[in-house]
Amino acid sequence: MSQWEIADFTDVVRDLSSGNVKIPQRDYLLDGPIPIVDQGRGLIGGYTDASTALCRAELPVVIFGDHTRVLKLVDFPFAIGADGVKVLKPCGALDERFFYHYLRYVDIPSAGYDRHFKYLKRLEVPIPPLTEQRRIAAILDHADALRTKRREALAHLDELTQSIFIDMFGDPASNSRDWPVRRLADVLARPLQNGAYFPKDDYSDDGIEMVHMGDVFYGIVERGKLRRVNCSTDEIEKYGLGAEDILIARRSLNHSGAAKPCLVPICDDPLLFESSLIRATPDPRKVTVGYLFSLLSNERFRGAHIHPIVTGATISGVSQTNLAALRVPVPPLVEQFRMKVTIEAVDRIRLRHAAALAELDTLFASLQSRAFRGEL
Structure with missing residues (x-):
């Protein structure tokens, strides 16, 4: 990394947030032609049918949650959620995926619900040759994809747990079993x-x-x-x-x-x-x-x-x-204990997936560290 060019964040990254329509959460739709990207943890927070709300920034862009510190790389047409969304576009010398991974690597201090973009603006950003940036981004993309698959497996197990719950106790919204x-x-x-x-x-x-x-x-x-x-x-x-x-x-x-x-x-x-x-x-x-x-x-x-x-x-x-x-x-305790036995079998599988995910997280952190020290 010592041989790479180093630039101030504000010299190589543009904030394209202003000038776009920003949609309040109360106006989100459950479905629609245009996804809304906000500062929540999920990639998509909701939908809108307002074509005038499309973000005008050239894709791809990096989304930063000013309150949450959540980072997203967005390469599809989208609208902006109203609160705390920063739309960031690196300059031509900086690959978007490399920049995204670099922001995930650096330590952005937590200030609770306060604004955090001020910390990003103080960063220095490494700028290796574009070919090197894209090679590093591809390696980190692949490692991150393996983590994503593990998380998806854990999510499916959570869905299975909810299915078991409904099968045993009925619909809890209506209390269909009259407990x-x-x-x-x-x-x-x-x-x-x-x-x-x-x-x-x-x-x-x-x-x-x-x-x-x-x-x-x-x-x-x-x-x-x-x-x-x-x-x-x-x-x-x-x-x-x-x-x-x-x-x-x-x-x-x-x-x-x-x-x-x-x-x-x-x-x-x-x-x-x-x-x-x-x-x-x-x-x-x-x-x-x-x-x-x-x-x-x-x-x-x-x-x-x-x-x-x-x-x-x-x-x-x-x-x-x-x-x-x-x-x-x-429900009666005996029924609750029946659920406990069944869920414990699912939990044993979940623990194996969680352990594998922890190993992948450790590997990913090591790759990040090596990548941005110029040792990958």
Whole structure:
């Protein structure tokens, strides 16, 4: 890399965001001729039929989520989601795919829901010869495609889990099996609780791991990569998590993401949760952790019963009061345990895929590091 030309970000990248129509999330369609690309994690956030909303930038472009730090390479006609989308176009000396991979490699600091484009503008960008850029991008594309296939396999297993749930308990949106219905608060071992707030000065590399909102959208907390805080024994006691707990996101950048549940892994080391999350501890005499998690994850149940209690426009959220009053069907425990046995068989397959994905992630990180040191 020392032999490569180095340029300031602002000298080789244009921000083409302004001058385009930006579509508010309330105007997204479920289907349509033009996909909408926003700063959410998915490549496509929704659709529009407004031809005047097409982004006028020459393709391909790199999309950067100013709030979320999400990066996307877009090579198809699209419209822009309204909030926090930066449309970036590198100059002729910089290949778009190489630039995209470089941005994924660099460390962009997290500033919560604050703007992050300011950090990109401070970057220096390596510019090897175009042939070298394209060779590096092709290698990283191939490695990334292998990771994508593993993620797709895990997604299919999640769909299988939901199918098993519906087969055993019926449609949770309509409670088609007429199971008894109770308030969520009435099937918990303790009241719902918001997490802890710690100022920036309390964060430390040798502190206690703490789960933040961005850590809970993948089904189970991934330990070992969480931020850490210095805290007291009393705070560990009050805000500590165990494998009997479910974490629920209070807020989300989009309506459908609010109140997403997440499982807590079994571990002897303490684990805390921060103030954007709610802890729910199922009462084992009434519901199993697996059943309640599957119910709160089910898209039909969420659409019928959770989305209506989500409020807010720019940032969607759910209150502890509304969540406590949520009406949930409660099948007999024996039926819930039957589901647990069946799901555990699927989980064993999921663990194998997750382990393979972790190995691919490690390989990809190594390739990135070597690539941008000029050693690939």
